[in-house]
Structures are given as structure tokens and as C-alpha cells.
Amino acid sequence: MKSPFLYILLIFLTLSCGKKSNDFIREAQVKKEVPSTPLVSGCERWENYVPNTQRLELNPIRYIKVNFHIMQRGDGTGNFDKKLGREFVKNIMFQANNTLNNNNSKMFLPEGNDIPVLPQRYQYVLTPDPNIKGDDGIYFHQTDEDYYMVSTGKNKNNYDKKSIQKYIVQKDKVLNVFLMEHHKDSLKSKKYSKNATGIALGSSVKLLGMYTDYFKESPGKFPKEYPLREWYQRGLLNHEIGHVLGLGHSWVKHDRCDDTPAHPNCWSFGKPPCDKVSNNFMDYNTFRDAWTPCQLGIIHKYLSKKGSRQRKLLVKDWCNLDVSKNIKINGYEVWEGAKDLKGHLILGNNAELTISCRVSIPKGGKIIVSPGAKLIVTGNGIIENDCGENWEGIVVQEKSNKKGEVVFVGKPTINGMNYPLDRK
Secondary structure (H helix, E strand, O other): OOOHHHHHHHHHHHHHHHOOEEEEOOHHHOEEEOOOOOOOOOOOOHHHHOOOOOOHHHOOOEEEEEEEEEEEOOOOOOOOOHHHHHHHHHHHHHHHHHHHOOOOOOOOOOOOOOOOOOOOOEEEEEOOOOOOOOOOOEEEEEOOOOOEOOOOOOOOOOOOOHHHHHHOOOOOOOEEEEEEEOOOOHHHOOOOOOOOEEEEEOOEEEEEOHHHHHOOOOOOOOOOOOOOHHHHHHHHHHHHHHHHOOOOOOOOOOOOOOOOOOOOOOOOOOOOOOOOOOOEOOOOOOOOOEOOHHHHHHHHHHHHOOOOOOHHHEOOOOOEOOHHHOEEEOOEEEEOOOEEOOOOEEEOOOOEEEEOOEEEOOEOOEEEEOOOOEEEEEOOOEEEOOOOOOEOEEEEEEEOOEEOEEEEEOOOEEOOEOOOOOOO
16 A cells, blocks of 8 residues: 555655746746848838738837917917817817718729728827816917918918927827918908818828818708718817828839729819829828728828837837736747737747737736747847837746747847846
8 A cells, every 4th residue: 555645745746747838038947049141121111010900919019299389479269169179179189080980981083993991090099288287188279470371472381380389298208289360361261272281291290171171051951060070070189190090192103002903083073084083192182081901001101210210209008017918929920010008918828929010018028938839039129118118028838848938030229127137
């Protein structure tokens, strides 16, 4: 008969062999390889930033901070008053965000196209100045000198940044939108066009004639001040912000996107060549409700690029750990575009992930390499916390003699770990 002590020992050893061990990896445990061919970075390729409908958690919604400046004449007339102005701003923000909230439309052109219709994955957030008590991010300025914009003619001033420089709030941190109006002398001319238009200048936008356009006779059966006016005008807002986010006009041949065909740029349907009209948001048309994969790739590339003008306008919601936003890798994946993670990065059993660009891990976050999984980081790879904080480190798990593996191909950059690879 076996002794009870021996029986207990056998059970203990059996359980121990199957128990999963966790340890933050050290330098000596990293397998290092020399690249067989020169490493080529894909971090600047827009294709690596196109939202993936199968893995939208890898393309979290980006929130762009905006504020609005309503430029009135010196006596307070000529533009929205405070009550209607605040109502207008909130309504146009709602309509613009609603179009961006998975309401992308199929491209009209080219006819019969199979261009994918993808979620845009960005939104606008009205952003008050935290240094101004009671601020709501909507400002009213009375000025005879700066209230107007002239887009054509000898007094053209649409490229003039004087009014922006004078009234801008949270410069380079928030996208400032200026609602300007036609000069009172221009309005006296019967030949003068009162159409709404705009221009993007750096991280600011000047929109002309939204107030005048608001009170134009409405189309169809709608009353004069019809509730869809902001819906109609949200196309201009999205268009000009599209320029801020790195896009050009899409009716031309050289806008860097092959999925935006050149065309006559007709505003609406009419006689040829206007029997075929675009609905792309970077064209001049009445619809402005279609974004192509290339355009979204360019936008998200700039929003992901450290130091870019566009990235500075984002709400930094990737700094602190949110375990509900953990990213799980279950198969084989290659990351060639930059990513800002909000949770832990977990490689499931036997999964493989190659990181070839920048990845930000939140404060308190970990990379967990499960038994049998492999993490490969190339020489172009950077793993850090983008917010100047520390993340925990890389955990390699082992169970039943099956262990996770970490491989460096070349010399990647690994920064800011609480458990650094070269710790003693």
C-alpha cells in the first residue's frame, strides 16, 4: 500500500506541471534575429490605417476637439445672436457627427463601382477652454474689422489669418471654426454670390455665409427656417475639416487616392456632363456623404502620427488602462500601422503577432504572450506609452512545458516599462 505522503506528493507534482506560470520577460529570454533583407517601414502607408470592419476594435473612434467663433459686426448684428448661435452650433455638430457615425454612403462615381463603404471612425467634440470659467467652447466676437470674409475679387481675404490669430482659443490643441459673414457692402450688389463657402488654414477653418444661408428660401415643402438646414450645411463643415485632416479636393486627378475619380465637379444633377454627379465629401456637391477607403486611410494615418498637427487635436483617451478595451490576438496578424491601445494586448494560445510600427500601451497595461504564442517586433517597431507614463511590461506565460516566445528582428525600440528587459 502506498503511503499517504507519497500520494499527496504525486498529486502536487501533477498539478504543478499543469499550472500556468507568469513572468515579465528579461533580455536574456528574448530571441534576437538579424533581418534577412533590409527592413521597409509601412508606417507611412495609408493602406495600413484603413478601418477594418472585421477588427474595428483596432480602429477606435477618434475624437477631434473643436470650438466655434461667431463673428458679428461691431454692433452685434450680421450673424447669429447668442441664443440662435449656440443652438446652431449644437445642431450642426449633431448633424455632422451623425453623418460620421457609421452613416457613410456608397460612392456614386464611377458608375457601377465596388468601392467598399467603411465606417469613418472619427467624431467631433465641442471643447471648452478649462482655463475659462463657465466656458462652453462657443465664442461671440463683435468687430467691424474682422467679422467678414471675401472669397473673390480685389478685396479677397479668405487666406488672411489675422482674425484667426487674434481670436483663436487653445491654439494647436483644438480645431477652431470661425463662422464669418459677407461684407455688408458685398450684400448690396445684385451680382454678388451669397453662397456659403469655406477655407481651411492650418488647424483652423473659416466658414463664410452660414448665417445668410440659414435664412435662404428652403427647398421643396420645407418652411423658411426648416429644421434640416444644419443637416444641409454639415457637408461644408465636414469638407473643410477634411482639409485640416490632410485631404485635397477629390474631383482632381492628383488627390493621392485612386478611388476618387476625376469628374466635372457638378453641384447637382442636370444636363450632361452633370447627368453624373459625385457624392464624395471632398467634392463640391449637394450630397457630400461618401468617404472612400483611401481618404479614411489618409485621415487615420495623420491622426496616428506622433507630432502631426492633426494628432494634437485629438482627445487623448488612450493614456490610462481600460480592461474592457483589451485587444486579443487569436490567429496570425501583422501590424504595419501605428496603434494606440486602451487595454492589455493579449496573444492567445498559439497566436502570432508581428509589430512593425509604433504601438502605445496604456499606463498599467501589459503585453501578455500566452503559452505557444509568438510576439515578433521588427526594427521599425516601437512599443511605449505615448502619454509619458510607464506601462508594465511583457509577460510570457508557460504551461505544461509550452511557453510563449518573444522575437526581436533587428533593433526595435521598447520604452517606459516598469519591468524593463535589462532589470537586475
